[in-house]
Amino acid sequence: MLRLARDLKGYKLSARDGDIGKAEEFYFDDRSWAVRYLVADTGGWLDGRQVLISPYALDPARKDDQVIPVDLTKKQIENSPSLDTDKPVSRQYEIQYYSFYGWPAYWDGPYMWGDSAYPQRQGRWSAATRHKKSDDLHLRSTKDVTGRTIQAQDGEIGHVSDFVVDDEDWAIRYLIVDTRNWWPGKKVLISTQWIERISWEESKVFINLTREAVKGAPEYTEEALITRDYEEELHRHYLRERYWHTEKPGRERRELVGHH
Numbered sequence: 001m002l003r004l005a006r007d008l009k010g011y012k013l014s015a016r017d018g019d020i021g022k023a024e025e026f027y028f029d030d031r032s033w034a035v036r037y038l039v040a041d042t043g044g045w046l047d048g049r050q051v052l053i054s055p056y057a058l059d060p061a062r063k064d065d066q067v068i069p070v071d072l073t074k075k076q077i078e079n080s081p082s083l084d085t086d087k088p089v090s091r092q093y094e095i096q097y098y099s100f101y102g103w104p105a106y107w108d109g110p111y112m113w114g115d116s117a118y119p120q121r122q123g124r125w126s127a128a129t130r131h132k133k134s135d136d137l138h139l140r141s142t143k144d145v146t147g148r149t150i151q152a153q154d155g156e157i158g159h160v161s162d163f164v165v166d167d168e169d170w171a172i173r174y175l176i177v178d179t180r181n182w183w184p185g186k187k188v189l190i191s192t193q194w195i196e197r198i199s200w201e202e203s204k205v206f207i208n209l210t211r212e213a214v215k216g217a218p219e220y221t222e223e224a225l226i227t228r229d230y231e232e233e234l235h236r237h238y239l240r241e242r243y244w245h246t247e248k249p250g251r252e253r254r255e256l257v258g259h260h
Contacts, residue, residue, distance in 0.1 A: 002173060002226050003061060005142050005163040008068070011061055013040055013053070015070045020077060021045060023068060025143045026165070027052070027089065028172055033192035034112050035170040036139060037089070038068070050083050055119045055170040056103045071121070076101070089139050099125050118169045140198065150177050150190070151204040152211045158182055160205060164189065164226065173243070175205070176220060188217040189226075189234060193243060213238060 011023045021042035026035045037052040059069040081096040083089065091107075098105050102125045109115040142163055150158045158179035163172050172192050179185030196206045207214075218233050220226075228244075235242050 001060065001167055002164050003167055004176075004222070005165050005172075008061055008165070010066070012065075012067045013038075013070050014067050015077065016073050018074055020070065020074055021051070025141055026163075027139045027141055030138045030140050030198055032112050033172045033195075034106070035165060035172060036106070039141075046078060051077060052083060052089070052097070053077075054097075054101070054103065056101070056121055058119075058167075058170070060167045072101075101125075112169060112171065145198065145205070148198070149202075149204045150175075150214075151202075151206045152209055152214060153207075154211050156182060156204075157207075157211045157214050158185070158188075161187065174226075177214070179214065183215070185215070186219040187221070188214055189220050190214070191235075191238075191240065191243070194238070194240065209238065 005026060008023050009025065013020045013023060021040045024039045024041040027037040027039065028035045035055060037054055038058065040051040040053055042049070042051050053070055053072075057070050057072045059071060061068045080100055081093060083093055094107075095105075103119075103121070104114050104124060106113045106119075111117045113119045146160050146162070148160050149156050150160065158177040159181065160175050161178040162176040164174040164176065165171070166173050174189040174191055175195070177188050177190050179188060190207055190209070194207050194209055196208050198205050217237055218230065224230075231242070231244075
């Protein structure tokens, strides 16, 4: 199901044996646009240590009671490799983290989650996984990217206001772009497949679309469901290939989605 990242912020994180805090933000890979970690606000538990939860441990969020189930115990989380809040996530840390939980390494394989398009728990950590110097991480924070300017092929067009996340494969499908500071505009969706790069020096997200194409795109309203019909209309407007037309290993694709 497609959900707004902003809606998930503040959801209670429920481990097997009790609550561990609330969802704060996400780290995502800006090459695959997959959420790699949920950052938990533990409210002082574990002495304020930054706690990362991989989607391997997450079940779909429940809107009725605003809970994201976490298939871990509090003791597992407490004993997991520690990451200082002032340090970036390194591949060395990830190797320690994934080997601790015994999950397959997402960076070892051709798909978003290694050998699968989905974070499947039946896979196992391989001792053959090694850090390579070429393994530069591209992890970004949803908090840091929010508010950055969208740069079209022919000029600025808006800014990032939110993210649309698929809570089955944990792919970020769209950026929500607010164009109202550039003209009496609207909010539109931009697929992450249409993003060329993020420039931290310029504080911009570059897309391979024109301003006129974005201006004429179907309007996005947060009150409406993101249905497959809406997605079809969006991709027809931009003359772009549909992401759901590509079969994915590990699970059958769905035909109807919504952000709530």
